[in-house]
Amino acid sequence: MNKNKNRQGKVIFSEYLRGDGIKKAISLKREEILLELKTSKLKGRGGAGFPTSTKWMLTAASISDEKYIICNADEGEPGTFKDRVLLVEYPELVMDGMVIAGYTIGAKKGIIYLRGEYEYLLKSLQDYLNEMRKDNLLGKDILGKVGFEFDIEIFLGSGAYVCGEETALIESLEGNRGEARNRPPYPVNTGYNGKPTSVNNVETLATIPHIVLKGAEWFLNVGTDNSSGSKLFSVSGDCAKPGVYELPWGTTINELLNLVEAKNTKAVQIGGASGFCIPKSQFDRKLSYEDISTGGSVIIFNESRNMLKVLKNFMEFFVEESCGQCTPCRIGNVKLLEGVEMIEKGEHTFTYLNKLKDLGKTMQVASKCGLGQSSPNSFISILENFKDEVLNYSNGGNNGRI
Numbered sequence: 001m002n003k004n005k006n007r008q009g010k011v012i013f014s015e016y017l018r019g020d021g022i023k024k025a026i027s028l029k030r031e032e033i034l035l036e037l038k039t040s041k042l043k044g045r046g047g048a049g050f051p052t053s054t055k056w057m058l059t060a061a062s063i064s065d066e067k068y069i070i071c072n073a074d075e076g077e078p079g080t081f082k083d084r085v086l087l088v089e090y091p092e093l094v095m096d097g098m099v100i101a102g103y104t105i106g107a108k109k110g111i112i113y114l115r116g117e118y119e120y121l122l123k124s125l126q127d128y129l130n131e132m133r134k135d136n137l138l139g140k141d142i143l144g145k146v147g148f149e150f151d152i153e154i155f156l157g158s159g160a161y162v163c164g165e166e167t168a169l170i171e172s173l174e175g176n177r178g179e180a181r182n183r184p185p186y187p188v189n190t191g192y193n194g195k196p197t198s199v200n201n202v203e204t205l206a207t208i209p210h211i212v213l214k215g216a217e218w219f220l221n222v223g224t225d226n227s228s229g230s231k232l233f234s235v236s237g238d239c240a241k242p243g244v245y246e247l248p249w250g251t252t253i254n255e256l257l258n259l260v261e262a263k264n265t266k267a268v269q270i271g272g273a274s275g276f277c278i279p280k281s282q283f284d285r286k287l288s289y290e291d292i293s294t295g296g297s298v299i300i301f302n303e304s305r306n307m308l309k310v311l312k313n314f315m316e317f318f319v320e321e322s323c324g325q326c327t328p329c330r331i332g333n334v335k336l337l338e339g340v341e342m343i344e345k346g347e348h349t350f351t352y353l354n355k356l357k358d359l360g361k362t363m364q365v366a367s368k369c370g371l372g373q374s375s376p377n378s379f380i381s382i383l384e385n386f387k388d389e390v391l392n393y394s395n396g397g398n399n400g401r402i
């Protein structure tokens with residue numbers, strides 16, 4: 001996989017020297033950075049696509065003696081591994097992005113919430129932070145900017161998928177069970193320890209130093225009207241060149257499949273287990289906020305795969321990972337998995353499957369957090385887009401691999 005990295009991207013993988021973004025940022029006023037970010041139209045790269053400038057403006061505007069910037073490195077979506085690549089190979093982008101965030105919103109402390117399974121990265125990241133301290137890129141009066149103080153610590157998660165959701169992540173940081181909070185209040189006002197907190201994805205933070213250094217107009221030249229810049233895609237599954245690719249927003253699925261040399265592709269799961277399964281007839285669709293929005297996981301399935309087994313795998317995952325706090329998600333995912341098992345055994349009826357699809361749609365609006373709101377996506381999209389194959393399974397149809 002190491003051979004198959006597209007390291008010539010137009011934004012994230014463009015040239016950058018450690019500290020350059022910080023130097024530029026501290027020569028500007030906070031308001032100037034916020035305006036540049038707003039002009040750039042940067043949206044959060046974790047999947048939700050919330051405008052980064054709005055999140056930072058709200059946190060900056062909250063009046064408090066303490067504020068926090070949290071880097072969400074709880075990369076738990078199946079099929080996603082681009083944040084790990086950034087942390088291992090481009091820590092200067094992520095850390096500089098955090099320092100710039102601290103300067104802009106007025107926080108003195110940044111916390112990296114590192115996925116429990118990435119424990120093996122802890123030592124190298126801590127060594128990197130120590131180097132930054134030696135170079136006065138962290139600490140007091142950073143790079144001679146009197147009064148600007150900021151440092152970063154790393155917190156190791158415990159492996160719960162739901163902690164990728166920002167309020168569950170904050171609960172976990174505070175030492176509680178990782179469960180989503182009711183909103184409002186939002187973390188920008190009442191976040192970590194009850195203080196204003198901006199939670200940003202690793203990739204979002206890694207994009208910031210480039211925008212600060214090269215400007216919003218440069219960033220807007222990449223991507224589409226409503227999806228500015230580029231996106232990192234973690235590509236896995238049936239292709240000759242899986243890996244991490246930086247592509248401009250607006251790239252079609254067909255273009256991506258050609259790039260990674262995928263053959264006989266039947267389906268592409270965009271956005272991981274919580275995303276959507278796209279059939280061949282729709283491979284001309286664009287990866288963008290206007291069409292198929294995604295946090296970057298792309299799983300490719302060729303003709304040999306059995307989509308019912310794929311779906312069962314996803315639903316088992318959600319039954320396991322639901323925190324159980326709210327009924328639509330706790331019960332709903334179990335019911336959807338039971339439906340898949342009924343199809344396997346040939347015990348389903350069309351009426352019941354339609355009811356399960358309606359249940360999925362209810363879960364999308366009634367669940368408390370993003371996990372339950374998105375877990376029915378693959379159930380609904382696979383049942384709609386691969387109906388014949390899935391329903392043919394119990395009649396001795398394709399019993400291929402998962």
Ligand code: SF4
Pocket residue numbers: 162179180321322323324325326327329330367368369370371372373
């Ligand atoms: S949607 Fe699922 S994960 Fe989220 S709070 Fe409800 S039960 Fe927990």
